[in-house]
Amino acid sequence: MKTIFHLDLDAFFVSVERLFDPSLIGKPVILGGDPKKGRGIVTTCSYEARAYGLYSSMPIKTAYRLCPNGIYVRGRHKEYSKYSKAVREILEAYAPVIQQCSIDEFSMDFTGCERIYGSLFMFASKIQKEIIDKLGLPCSIGIGSNKTIAKIASDFNKPCGVTYVIPGMEKDFLAPMPVETIPGIGKVAKKMLNSKGFYKLEQISSLSPETLRRIFGKYGDYLWRKSHGLGSDEFHFDYLRKSISHETTFHHEGADTEYFERILFELAQDVCQQLRNKNWLASTVTVKIRNTRFCTITRDKKITPTDDDQLVFQTVINLFRKSYIPETELRLLGVKLSKFNYLTEQEDLFDNFPRKEMFKAVKRIRDKFGYKSIRVGFC
Numbered sequence: 259m260k261t262i263f264h265l266d267l268d269a270f271f272v273s274v275e276r277l278f279d280p281s282l283i284g285k286p287v288i289l290g291g292d293p294k295k296g297r298g299i300v301t302t303c304s305y306e307a308r309a310y311g312l313y314s315s316m317p318i319k320t321a322y323r324l325c326p327n328g329i330y331v332r333g334r335h336k337e338y339s340k341y342s343k344a345v346r347e348i349l350e351a352y353a354p355v356i357q358q359c360s361i362d363e364f365s366m367d368f369t370g371c372e373r374i375y376g377s378l379f380m381f382a383s384k385i386q387k388e389i390i391d392k393l394g395l396p397c398s399i400g401i402g403s404n405k406t407i408a409k410i411a412s413d414f415n416k417p418c419g420v421t422y423v424i425p426g427m428e429k430d431f432l433a434p435m436p437v438e439t440i441p442g443i444g445k446v447a448k449k450m451l452n453s454k455g456f457y458k459l460e461q462i463s464s465l466s467p468e469t470l471r472r473i474f475g476k477y478g479d480y481l482w483r484k485s486h487g488l489g490s491d492e493f494h495f496d497y498l499r500k501s502i503s504h505e506t507t508f509h510h511e512g513a514d515t516e517y518f519e520r521i522l523f524e525l526a527q528d529v530c531q532q533l534r535n536k537n538w539l540a541s542t543v544t545v546k547i548r549n550t551r552f553c554t555i556t557r558d559k560k561i562t563p564t565d566d567d568q569l570v571f572q573t574v575i576n577l578f579r580k581s582y583i584p585e586t587e588l589r590l591l592g593v594k595l596s597k598f599n600y601l602t603e604q605e606d607l608f609d610n611f612p613r614k615e616m617f618k619a620v621k622r623i624r625d626k627f628g629y630k631s632i633r634v635g636f637c
């Protein structure tokens with residue numbers, strides 16, 4: 259039986275903003291797009307703003323209508339990374355095994371550490387206090403027997419909560435919660451479950467796997483496992499590798515834009531396949547362009563973590579079109595993916611199911627008949 263901690267910084271971006279501008283403390287603070295122009299979404303908002311019904315990913319327009327007197331901030335993103343790193347450094351001093359899930363979430367394996375740290379519940383409070391004292395950032399910690407249950411527990415009593423789900427109590431802990439509590443049950447899955455009359459997890463966990471399979475087909479087993487609080491307790495480190503890239507060198511191929519874009523299409527597919535083989539997601543895409551005078555430019559863009567050819571290719575082509583001067587003869591083109599996350603159970607399995615299945619099929623065909631035997635088209 260493992261003991262996993264999931265630490266989630268409370269309204270992280272807002273907390274950092276408040277370090278720079280204490281006048282924001284106690285007020286509804288909203289980070290994201292420009293409310294006057296009405297473009298963009300809420301990336302984070304303070305608990306005071308949530309009291310007005312605001313939440314992350316809400317259109318900024320709606321947020322402004324609900325909370326016109328809130329303080330709207332654009333955010334200083336470089337500082338967020340710095341503070342995230344500082345939190346990680348504090349945690350690394352204690353956790354024998356640590357996996358960063360996002361800029362403000364960390365999963366840690368403390369199995370067998372009671373002898374060193376005493377009561378792990380008390381120890382979690384000590385970590386919280388240290389992060390507040392040293393960095394001024396509040397966080398919540400969930401403790402459980404696997405990563406999923408620890409994550410749900412970290413969300414249970416926010417802000418500044420510590421929630422310990424005693425092993426064996428997972429199912430009871432989850433029972434009264436809405437179905438969408440489970441990471442991986444997104445909008446589409448929630449709608450589907452609700453339409454069949456399933457709102458709370460106990461409605462699922464009280465049924466046998468056979469019944470669930472009859473109702474949901476192959477999702478039945480997944481739902482049974484999740485509603486019983488089962489989940490992965492494995493940690494992955496190999497994604498510390500820095501990047502995956504692929505380049506093509508030209509020998510007097512002229513200056514045909516369409517040809518170059520076709521090459522980029524191939525390169526994007528290749529790096530995405532490598533990415534999926536490792537079960538990673540990338541959040542930075544880089545394009546490298548070198549002309550025949552050996553002048554090289556690289557352009558990169560941050561994207562929502564993905565392993566999807568289409569998203570990567572769109573980013574690649576946008577970067578290329580911005581930087582390439584038509585009629586220029588090229589020597590080399592390259593595509594690089596970096597800033598990896600491990601594909602976790604948080605991914606929306608249901609909502610992305612058809613594409614995931616397609617990519618699995620593509621991989622099977624490539625394994626059998628070679629990489630070039632199939633191409634992925636875009637719509």
Ligand SMILES: [Mg+2]
Pocket residue numbers: 266267268269270362
């Ligand atoms: Mg957070």
